[in-house]
Amino acid sequence: MTVPAIPVLDGHNDALLRLYRAEREGGDTFLDGGGAGHLDLPRARAGGLAGGFFAVFVPPGVAVDDDVRVGEPDLDVTITDAGYEVPLAPPIDATYARRATLAMVARLFRLEERSGGRLRVVRTVDELTAAMGGGVLAAILHLEGAEAIDPDLDALEVLYRAGLRSLGAVWSRPNVFGHGVPFRYPASPDTGPGLTTAGRDLVRACNRLGIVLDLSHLNERGFWDVAALSTAPLVATHSAAHAICPSTRNLTDRQLHAIRVSDGLVGMNFEVSALRPDGYDEPDTPLAVLVRQVDYLVARLGIERVGFGSDFDGATMPRAIGDAAGLPRLVGALRAHGYDDGALRQLAHENWLRVLRKTWRD
DSSP: OOOOOOOEEEEEEOHHHHHHHHHHTTOOOTTTOOOSSSOOHHHHHHHTEEEEEEEEOOOSEEEETTEEEEOOOOOOOEEOSSSEEOOOOOOOOHHHHHHHHHHHHHHHHHHHHHTTTSEEEOOSHHHHHHHHHTTOEEEEEEEESOTTSOTTOHHHHHHHHHTEEEEESOSSSBOSSOBBOOOEESOOSOOSOOOOHHHHHHHHHHHHHTOEEEOTTBOHHHHHHHHHHOOSOOEEEEEOBTTTSOOTTSBOHHHHHHHHHTTOEEEEEOOGGGTSTTOOOOSOOOHHHHHHHHHHHHHHHOGGGEEEEOOBTSSOOOTTTOSGGGHHHHHHHHHHHTOOHHHHHIIIIIHHHHHHHHHOOO
């Protein structure tokens, strides 16, 4: 007997940047499949991916007249005796960031229009659950780095009304709101100063509007600033346990405790270098490594505060998963390890729905 797929609500993907680049290079086949990357509509359906946080990430680039030219993230990796180091990426130009952000948000809305009802940008939990229950891929609009938002927060109000429901104040670089963590292993996430005055204002505004504050790329002092200010559950959409993989991008036990106390959530990142105890960027990472991370997060947070945050289209996936169509293999590994269907439903989507109900205003 075939076991029905458990619907997955995923905490992070970078499909929009891939789609934006592909559109400018002649098109993409997201709706019909057969394209590049980890995620398209047919593979989402094959893997039980019912919805996810669609991130707008602005890499280095320039704005020239009416053109926006995006580049690649500046990841100049230095291999050390113990692991690796990547210099903190420099700030990016705010004008360029706004133009690139609007271009990618528009790309998502055009995709929704072209989908014929197969994809929907959702703004409320009712819309989200209706889409998931109706076989429609639910897209939650997320900013991975708030460079497109001005210190006066005018753009935040506009983007919220357009559909923004989740936001990371920083990627792994500084901006007017705070400081991201550089990519380092082994290293502490305590890498620099905390939130700026504008960053504190951003936290309060997101609480008022009901926007999820993503802590995934924020340094540790910024994390504690958010924890002290925010009235919403603390959320890291795509991260993992520092105790297993001591990368700057991962969360210490003390941070995990704060997330637990806030009744928040950690979406476990599938990026192999964030999961492996050795920090290697090795695609042949077995599913047992992911299961161990889930076990640890569940032990620290409780089963109701752990979800998935794949980082599809933005990270090195384990070959055992491959892409969105491979999600049932992870669910199967967790089932074989002893997680029953009730626990799997919590991990796959129920925990995300709980946190969104506690955070979103509508």
